[in-house]
């Protein structure tokens with residue numbers, strides 16, 4: 268928790284107990300939670316935390332570049348503490364979102380997109396785990 272408080276302070280975010288709990292949950296998450304997932308998790312310890320506080324804190328963490336958002340499935344924004352470039356694999360049978368290391372997938376041809384300057388891209392794969 269101390270490190271979470273330090274991270275919040277370093278980024279100019281006042282560390283209230285609710286914000287610490289939200290940041291602790293989402294910055295250690297490996298599951299790509301939605302805002303409602305975070306709300307559900309944080310409510311277990313802080314039953315009075317409001318949806319707005321969770322949303323505002325998540326957006327604050329995004330604006331400080333501690334989190335990234337991805338729209339990987341229609342209508343659901345997920346939060347990702349893994350802010351370096353990487354790809355995603357969505358397991359269609361469970362809905363789980365797995366990180367794929369950047370170097371594991373090769374994308375080519377972005378140089379041939381005349382008239383476009385590419386700043387960012389990622390590969391989103393869907394399938395299932397092999398048995």
Ligand SMILES: [Zn+2]
Pocket residue numbers: 299347349353354355365366
């Ligand atoms: Zn990810």
